[in-house]
Amino acid sequence: MxxxxxxxxxxxxxxxxxxxxxxxxxxxxxxxxxxxxxxxxxxxxxxxxxxxxxxxxxxxxxxxxxxxxxxxxxxxxxxxxxxxxxxxxxxxGLPHAEPVTRRIVLPPSLQGLLDLYQAPAFVIDPVFDVLAFNAMADRLYRFDDFDGRFARNHLWNAFMNPLRRELYAPSYEPGLLNLLGVFRMSHAAHPDDPRFDVLIDALSEASPLFVDLWQRHEVSPLRAWSAHFNHPEFGEIRVHSNRFPLRDGKADGAVVFFFVPEDEATTQSFARMTECLREEEGTTAA
CATH class of the missing domain: 1.10.260.40 (lambda repressor-like DNA-binding domains)
Known part of the structure; x- marks a missing residue:
């Protein structure tokens, strides 16, 4: 140790x-x-x-x-x-985890796969920095609407971004506990990555809720999770959040999230989201 x-x-x-x-x-x-x-x-x-x-x-x-x-x-x-x-x-330290000190490089074809997927999909690295996403994931999370040191960090946004708090409102605390559980497992597997300490220290100073939930020591495996969102434009969205670790050389350590609609209402919401994105693309092209 x-x-x-x-x-x-x-x-x-x-x-x-x-x-x-x-x-x-x-x-x-x-x-x-x-x-x-x-x-x-x-x-x-x-x-x-x-x-x-x-x-x-x-x-x-x-x-x-x-x-x-x-x-x-x-x-x-x-x-x-x-x-x-x-x-x-x-x-x-049993077995000893391989330190992650390198920059993750995603395969060029991955963005094309995300873009073809007809629901939100995105990729995070071990410390939960968002590396890639499709347009539907961006419409759901608004990745660029928050600034600051950890603007692209999924965990930081969950606790510190007011828009995310509203988005997660239907199952805010259970969702945070699940997210922290996956993050804690990733942290334990990458003890030499100093970015974990920086993020944990920053959240500990900024969020009493983070301190409370972090001290519960919950851990979660890479498995499916049922997520419930309240989107300001598309209403209630219920999905199965499926997480798949990448095993592709330079991309090792990254995890892809694919959302699958849990009910017909969410399927319809995603259809409307797709139509809105197409209309916006058409307006931009014109």
Whole structure:
């Protein structure tokens, strides 16, 4: 565990998960003198068959040797989900994540694919900077309507852009938690990318809501997510948000988002959006 922020996050993550696991869930009696809502450190150590001193040091974020076998037993003792277990391994440096210090280069054909797709689609890098998008995604998010240091950052806009807050209003907090969960997984997988620290520090200073939600230590895998928007021009929009990581050499680390209409009303909204874009293109050409 080479990185101080990783150790700090590991400490908070283990404490949070330990406090959230009631003793009854692992067959232990709560007893009359228990002061903690969840398991004690010595109980986790016993369940995982590791030394109490070693586990205490691990939970304190000390720089100690950690084996995959011991970490697996701890994950089992804390009844972590597969996603949480993967996140724990990332935080502990097992396996060691490849640093992302290079600039992502998208394949030239990708923009053509986004443009052909008849619904919003866009691409972000590991720190959630928007790299590419189609016209429908731009009509939904208005990528260039917000300025400043993090103007093209999807996470920063979610917390700091008032227009995004209105757009996400129908499911604002659940949507933010899902977004933070994916971001946290990406952060753990790229511990050497300094842009994460810069963004997290900036959001921590600017948004009390970010601090509150970030401290919940939620993690989310790359999976489909049902998103609900309230667009000022096209009304309620419900989509399945499908995320696909790119595996194309210089583009490794980028993720493509494809939105799929969840209901007929959204399909009709996207049809109207497409028609509006065509009319605007025709006006511009004339």
């Amino acid at each position: 080479e990185h101080s922020r990783q150790r700090t996050e590991l400490k908070a993550f283990l404490r949070t998960r330990r406090a959230a696991l009631p003793p009854e869930a692992v067959g232990l009696s709560r007893g009359a003198r228990r002061l903690t809502p969840g398991l004690r450190r010595e109980e986790v150590a016993a369940l995982a068959n590791v030394g109490i001193t070693w586990y205490t040091w691990l939970e304190q974020g000390r720089a100690i040797n950690v084996s995959a076998a011991a970490l697996t037993r701890i994950a089992q003792a804390l009844q972590l989900s597969a996603t949480d277990e993967a996140y724990l391994f990332h935080l502990a």
